[in-house]
Amino acid sequence: MGRADEAEGNLAPGNLRPGSQAERLGDPPATESPARPGRPRDARAHRAIVDATIHLLTSQGYAKVTIEAIAARAGVGKTTIYRRWSSKGPLVIEAISELIHLGPMVDTGDIRKDLAAFLKAVVAALASPLVGGTIPGLTNDMAFDPEVAGPFRDFVVAPTRARLQAILDRAAARGGLPPGTDRELILDMLVGPVLWRALITGTRLDAGLAEHIVDKIVRGFDLRPANGHLPAGGSHN
Amino acid sequence: MGRADEAEGNLAPGNLRPGSQAERLGDPPATESPARPGRPRDARAHRAIVDATIHLLTSQGYAKVTIEAIAARAGVGKTTIYRRWSSKGPLVIEAISELIHLGPMVDTGDIRKDLAAFLKAVVAALASPLVGGTIPGLTNDMAFDPEVAGPFRDFVVAPTRARLQAILDRAAARGGLPPGTDRELILDMLVGPVLWRALITGTRLDAGLAEHIVDKIVRGFDLRPANGHLPAGGSHN
Amino acid sequence: MGRADEAEGNLAPGNLRPGSQAERLGDPPATESPARPGRPRDARAHRAIVDATIHLLTSQGYAKVTIEAIAARAGVGKTTIYRRWSSKGPLVIEAISELIHLGPMVDTGDIRKDLAAFLKAVVAALASPLVGGTIPGLTNDMAFDPEVAGPFRDFVVAPTRARLQAILDRAAARGGLPPGTDRELILDMLVGPVLWRALITGTRLDAGLAEHIVDKIVRGFDLRPANGHLPAGGSHN
Amino acid sequence: MGRADEAEGNLAPGNLRPGSQAERLGDPPATESPARPGRPRDARAHRAIVDATIHLLTSQGYAKVTIEAIAARAGVGKTTIYRRWSSKGPLVIEAISELIHLGPMVDTGDIRKDLAAFLKAVVAALASPLVGGTIPGLTNDMAFDPEVAGPFRDFVVAPTRARLQAILDRAAARGGLPPGTDRELILDMLVGPVLWRALITGTRLDAGLAEHIVDKIVRGFDLRPANGHLPAGGSHN
């Protein structure tokens, strides 16, 4: 995954990018060694497995997806799956990270609008059946299995963070970011409330929520448009 | 659970209150009928089950706790468990809601301090092995099982929300809450970032985090101390 | 199994005796304890399993019979099988010992005829698809698994031996058995050649074989008819 | 294998004769074509496979020996094995037939002694861990797989039979064999009881058993020493 790709981020259900990160998750050793002995892994099997996983994830939800069902649907032996992924978690992460995409990078020149676009994409992702129905199950596995937590952070969280950092970088370049701003906290406070609603309260996620959160963040962190003007001030309280 | 109890809230690992909410979750039918025919339910079995659940939850984590193991450890038949709880979720909720406690209500007269105290209690709860190791699993079940989601919201979320509302009520009475403030959003933006860190990023949770979040919230929502003075302004950015 | 039953012996495909030895093999603890706690084993499941085993044994042969297939055909969970039998071997032994039957005891008063009848029954059993197709597989398992060898000897070999001993007892009573005769060796030399042919050479087994073997045994062991006359002498060499 | 070799027979654990029958079983096509194109089969691989098979056979027993384990221990690809043997059976037969050896031909001039020597060799073979632990498994495969039964009869049974026939031939030449004697039956009745004990009853095999069996056979078949005298008559009954 190139730098540009990372900057573009992901996290919204979008276009499928065949084989992009496949090697990273499912075939770690294949990347470096120029020629391992023995028959090489079959790329078609890899695709079939990931596709089957996506299908089942969408139609059944994480908890009900079984390795057995994935194997059956992919027309593949179970061993072929276990050979590539240690458990359901990493496989699912690879599957959804192919589909999570934050959409094209938006650069409006206005940090409020940029943040709103970013957060709306996050909201859209968490509201989608695929991601929304998968995250809760993944958090479960992540809690006790580092083999799930690691890839999830690398392939889902990191790109999201990178996307936000790009926005903040531009804002800083325009002089709209107070010196010493805790950039990580901005991410936490933008995305956290959405996660809270998605997982815990079950409240409906919509674009308005994103706007309101951004409003408070802009004021709370004293972020300003490029020209240094004070923000117009949200009418929402 | 009385009004006072609710206002007191919960969410910090604390003292065990035997039999407090047990009847609500585990024994709904027992509440009404004053004298049912046949042998009455054995309260000791109830306690043994809940205690076993707490023990296993702490030592193994939600995902690895099974009804079978609980029954074995409690020295109880599985039927006896299913007679009281429809599934693992509600039982676990009862078990942890006994232990979750937000501590005594703090009233400093300063909304910033009140909020910080509140959020620190939340942080402490999510950082504890019991709650921290259980929430992720519960979110999984909540997503697909209303019988888990309902009780969780009633017994864990609602008291937390009530506690915050009490703080905001007092602030409003002192004139420190701008009219039209979205009180629900305050809860989301206070607790959400902590949840995000606990479940997703795995970043360490500490009291400093709570302070920083409160800082931004106070500024973002334009909250003021009782006398109407503007807040001193946090040094943290 | 009563004494009379034992004396009758078995080893020829014959009538099914429902539930006769079932408790001995599949439900060892049930025999003595008057009332074990918990739900008792289901006798219908037991029968269904044994019946399915017999069916598959006949149609596929020992090697191709799997626990999974038995469970499926019996409409039973695999655990239900493993709860009663430690492995395929003992189950198969129970199944065939129900069907192995040496037929009614023959008492002609002539030891030659008695032995011939006995050996013909053995030949018939080993020539049948059920027993003939099962013994080789069982010998395999017996060699390394005492849980197979024990029951096989108890339920298949012992009755056969008992049947022969009854014949020899009668002969001895008539004075037709030289003193000091090695009775065990008679069994070995009667049945051994038949087993050798069945398992190793694959030569066809027929009634003539039994006659010829008995001929040589009678002469070799100097067995005589009741009246003490010397045997007429077989024409076969 | 030459005629002399066959007459010598086998069936007792003995000296290893490298490469004797290897070509017959493992490399059938190599025998005729004087020069096939391509890389020739590697004789070291052949040996390594057979050696590994013998080792595993001795230490684990037929049933637990897998092609995979043989390949691993021989440091050889599975393909290399399947290229030479169609399945485990023929390979095992080749392995044990290397080790089975009836010892040097004995010619005492006394048929009783010749037969006893012969049968003692058979007993020794079946009592050895290698052969004794392998035969039961082989009988299983033989029952359903002609590719196992054929070679077994050719390489194990036939030499044994030939050895016995040579003894009988000599006896006949001395006039000690009644005309019309069923020579095959003698083999059956000599070896059968030993097999029966080895596979079924598990009774200990010893030299005494061989003596007793021969005793009864000599009397039963009316075999005589060269000079036509009646046998001395065994004291054993």
Add this chain to the structure above:
DNA sequence: AGCTAAACGAGACGGTACGTCGCGTCTTCAA
């Protein structure tokens, strides 16, 4: 010396069966 073709090690592949675990329900006997 180069070419061809099979053999070789390694190991991936689609399968089948294994024996185990936990589910939620049921059936027994004893309070």
Add this chain to the structure above:
DNA sequence: TTGAAGACGCGACGTACCGTCTCGTTTAGCT
């Protein structure tokens, strides 16, 4: 009617081997 005990049908687990199939790499004999 409750309770402990445990059997029941079921579904999935992760593993072991099967026999087959690629791979890249020898290793010969024949040009």
